[in-house]
Amino acid sequence: MIQKKICMVGSFGVGKTSLVARYVKSIFSDKYFTTLGVKIDKKSLSVEGEEVNLMLWDLAGEDALTQIKPMQLRGASGYILVSDGCRVSTLDAAIDLQSRVEAELGSLPFTCVVNKVDLRDNWEVDDAALDRLRTLGWSFLLTSAKSGVGVEALFQSLAERMVREKKIDAR
């Protein structure tokens, strides 16, 4: 059995916890955030016929006062950058966050997520902003924790990339 640690990072209120909650049934309550600044969930999925356990470290959102603790990133095999389509600032924050996480963990598979696609009409994030992501060479997904759009694909694709990368390493 393969286990992988994935960190969910992003600004406060972009919907990281909702994405995880959409994906797995949690055993720990949300109050862990206020005390520990992190909540951990598990999802088993299958990649190329092999069982993979994703340990999802849902880190408390960044705001003016809280910053991600490098200690909590340690040991991750991949991460998910979450931003909120309704606030373009969260996308900028995600781009900034990516460089900090890469400095900490090195180059790892990650997926950028622009969340709340169900509210597309109210989005501040326009096509130009999405083009910017493309020019950065990032893989990104538009998701909705509310409707569930893109959620399964998000975790499945990241898991596949992590496993594949591992196999390339092994070669």
Next chain:
Amino acid sequence: MPLIRHGLADSLEAAEAEERLRQLRALLIGPEVEQIAALQRRLDDPRLRSEDLSASIAEAIAIRSRQDRKLQSALQPLIEEALRISVARDPAMLATSLFPIIGEAVRKAVAHALQGMFDSLNLVLDRGLSFESWRWRLEAWRTGRSFGEVALTHSLSYRVEQVFLIHRETGLLLGHLAFTTGILENADLVSGMLTAVQDFVRDSFGRMKTEDLEVMEVGEFKLWLQHGPLVLLAAVVSGQPPPELRQVFEREVEAIHRDFGPALQAFDGDSSAFEATHANLQRCLLGGQRARLRRSYKAVWTVALLLLLAVAALAAVRIRDNRRWTRYVDRLRSEPGIVVIGEQRHWLSYAVTGLRDPLAVDPRLLLAGSKLTERRVVERWEPYQSLDPKFEGMRKLDLEKAALERQVLHFDLNLAQLPMSQFNVLETVEDEITSLRQIADANGLQLRIEIFGHTDRTGKEDRNAQLSQARAGTISTALIQRGIPSSMLTVSGVSDRSPQHAAIETYPQELDRRVTFKVVLLQNPSSPGAPR
């Protein structure tokens, strides 16, 4: 000639061509040739080569170390040797470099050792005098094992419920074993959360970022964490684990590092390589049955009950004895001729002091009737004379009795007739008997008077027997004639067997020719009273 010219022209031509070729060559590949020469020089010159290498060596090492671990292995002996040389040459340099961290390291080690010492001291004091610990000591001595080892196997006051082996960097679970299933299902989640909690505690409360969380207590469970550089062993323990358990965990963590070090360093989420650690974890699942935790207080209760019963029995005996004593003392108080002045009750004995008329009843006789143990009673009586009417009569009776028993009627040689000279004595005897009779009647006593006839030591024996009997009979008859009831009198002749002055060799023989009296007072069965 033309041949020669021709030949000359030829050679001139060739030289020219050669020259032209050279020029052409210089034009076409001149710079490359110089470059090749320069390269040649650089390859031949070790100094230049080193310069070249220095530009790329750092990067090369970085690239290689990412690929595999051969470089580390290759460098290891070099670094060790270098360190050895450095220390040999100038120990001060390395000391200076280590100085900032060595204090912290020593402090931590000392603190750890002290904590361990306190823990074991605590335990030693705790176990110190218990019966069980001595049994363990005996077993350790018998089997040649250490006391700690024996204690660990016998300590049933704890049980390791679960052990988690956690990869330290990722917080991912490498192995998990539980004594019973079902307490925690999501071991991998717990493992991750535990890592997060540790980070949190270290960030929030740890003064040093290197301090580790070692113990957590949750209700009846303790969570013991044993940290290694690469793995964390977390054990859920119920009850009171002995400090020796910590050493077991330390040992297993060290063994896991030794056996799985490279695999741990290269860990990328595939925990199948660590299935062999189950043996290590199995060795950590120590301890006895939880049921033994609830200590049996049966013995204590039994002893307490027995003690209570004993105390109750003692109290009951004491109360009964006190009641008997009170009755006895009351009886003494009501007895004429006895005055109780004081009585005391001690733990094991009773004491009474007072005054007692010698004529009064013997307290010991009363004591026998009271059922009290005689030796537990101390009595002290001062003699006195009671003015009780009963004792007045008794005293008079005693006086009269003594007076009568002093009376002697003398007879002449070989005669049984009372001489005239003794008639007045007989009269006195008669008066005394009458008086005795009255007093005895008043006190409910029966009067008996024994009359003894005596002879002197001369004469034949059978004659003397006859004579003494006759002398007693004479007095008896005389007394009966004077109105004394014959039933009151008994007569006996004792010859010369009871001389008046047995101790004296020579005295007048006639003194032995006599009649004497003995008074006997019998308890009248119809009237109660002290026996005399």
